[in-house]
Amino acid sequence: MIWFVATIAAVRPETPSARTLVLTVPGWPGHEAGQHVDVRLTAPDGYSAVRSYSIASAPDGDRIEITVDTVAGGEVSTYLTGLAAVGYPLEIRGPIGGWFVWRPNQWEPVQLIAGGSGIVPLMAMIRVWAASGSRAPLRLLYSVRGPDSIFYRDELERLRDTTAVSVTYVFTRDAPPGWERPPGRLDAAFLRHRTWPARRRPTLYVCGPTSFVEAVADFATGAGHDPARVRTERFGPSSESD
Amino acid sequence: MGIVTPGFVGRRRDDGGKLPPGQYLTRDFPVLSAGPTPRVATERWELAIVTETGRRHSWDWAAFTALPVEDITVDIHCVTRWSKLDTAWSGVSLDTLLAEVDTSAEYVMAHSYGGYTTNMPLPDLLGGRAWIAHRYGGRALDPEHGGPARLLVPHLYFWKSAKWVRELRLLARDEPGFWEDAGYHSYGDPWREQRYEGD
Numbered sequence: 001m002i003w004f005v006a007t008i009a010a011v012r013p014e015t016p017s018a019r020t021l022v023l024t025v026p027g028w029p030g031h032e033a034g035q036h037v038d039v040r041l042t043a044p045d046g047y048s049a050v051r052s053y054s055i056a057s058a059p060d061g062d063r064i065e066i067t068v069d070t071v072a073g074g075e076v077s078t079y080l081t082g083l084a085a086v087g088y089p090l091e092i093r094g095p096i097g098g099w100f101v102w103r104p105n106q107w108e109p110v111q112l113i114a115g116g117s118g119i120v121p122l123m124a125m126i127r128v129w130a131a132s133g134s135r136a137p138l139r140l141l142y143s144v145r146g147p148d149s150i151f152y153r154d155e156l157e158r159l160r161d162t163t164a165v166s167v168t169y170v171f172t173r174d175a176p177p178g179w180e181r182p183p184g185r186l187d188a189a190f191l192r193h194r195t196w197p198a199r200r201r202p203t204l205y206v207c208g209p210t211s212f213v214e215a216v217a218d219f220a221t222g223a224g225h226d227p228a229r230v231r232t233e234r235f236g237p238s239s240e241s242d
Numbered sequence: 243m244g245i246v247t248p249g250f251v252g253r254r255r256d257d258g259g260k261l262p263p264g265q266y267l268t269r270d271f272p273v274l275s276a277g278p279t280p281r282v283a284t285e286r287w288e289l290a291i292v293t294e295t296g297r298r299h300s301w302d303w304a305a306f307t308a309l310p311v312e313d314i315t316v317d318i319h320c321v322t323r324w325s326k327l328d329t330a331w332s333g334v335s336l337d338t339l340l341a342e343v344d345t346s347a348e349y350v351m352a353h354s355y356g357g358y359t360t361n362m363p364l365p366d367l368l369g370g371r372a373w374i375a376h377r378y379g380g381r382a383l384d385p386e387h388g389g390p391a392r393l394l395v396p397h398l399y400f401w402k403s404a405k406w407v408r409e410l411r412l413l414a415r416d417e418p419g420f421w422e423d424a425g426y427h428s429y430g431d432p433w434r435e436q437r438y439e440g441d
Contacts, residue, residue, distance in 0.1 A: 001439070001440055001441065003244065005245060040244050041247040041250045041252065042244040042245060042246050042247050043246070043247070043250050043251055043252045044246050047254055048244055048252070049252050049253075049266075050264055050323065051323065052322060052323070075252050075253040079249070079250055083248075083249040088247070089245055089247070089248075090247060091244050091245060091247075096425060098423075098425055099276055099421075099424050100276070210386075214279060214386060217277065217278035217279065218278065218279070220278065221278050227277055227278045227280070227356060228277070228357060230277050230278050231277060232275060232276060232277055232278065234274055234275070
């Protein structure tokens, strides 16, 4: 797989710790919703570091977007959310991954469940779903620390107003006043209540930190979902990595 | 060398030559799986080796744990770029399990509870290089890490070390497993950085 030289075309803040980088990638072969790229940074002495990031955007010619959350001590994420600026080059390769993917020819109900920055590949699915005019019934359950931690907030609200997508937030630490549920982790009862029931035979896409994905996947199978219809993407250790 | 990234310095670590190219060290034990974690009770667990002629050799939990157990300390390398050094396992060598299996197959497809598959050449399972591991860090292997038992082939990227392994099918010809069919490398040698198809 070859490395492309991408250029940062725009930078958009998402939350106090995360931002979206819009990249132009001459020769980009296109991608599917849910796939990721490897990003390589190289120092003047040749030292390089590579990390994987999910693609946030729907296919759009030679432009792709990634959203990067700062990981304390992460040598790649701190650069991408810090020094990286418009006009800078980055090397990327991809698209990678053919399992955690949603395609517009899927007609069955879709249940997306995100924990924190696990929203990124799911947002690509929502964007492809909206752009393709899909009639697959789509729901998103999105667990975040508080309202300030929501990625793509304006766009999600616009989509909720203009399309059939249903968006439910779970606030784990700070909930807005009067919110339907006190702050706390997603539990089996709320999941059952606010996601497609197993009898609708949805495909579930679950992305987030390992402990979140483990818990949600167990709730889902406990609620009767066929394990073969539960697709997961976990991101790794809490420390020492991006 | 790649093009220089403006302002990037990076954080070099001295790993004593134990890290394959492009890997970084972790002390955690990350979990990566494509779906929910299967919970397999040892009472209904079975491991089987099926030859290319269809001959089936199988072990239930009691028979499996009665086999000679080896303690193994190895470095493991995940294709998502983390490596973990000196991980301590116990398990049964594939040399032991394959000793009585008559085969001229050259490849293996590992099948797991939950439907996962991964392929590799049969010789990679021999010569003291592969085990069915059922203990990690002195304790029974957690389901999230592949318990009751997983394949352990530490000289290949860790996706080859199939969690929840249930069957090894011996094949005359190579076939792609789950990730291999989704664009990952068929062999997966971390020291040659064989991450993706074509690497």
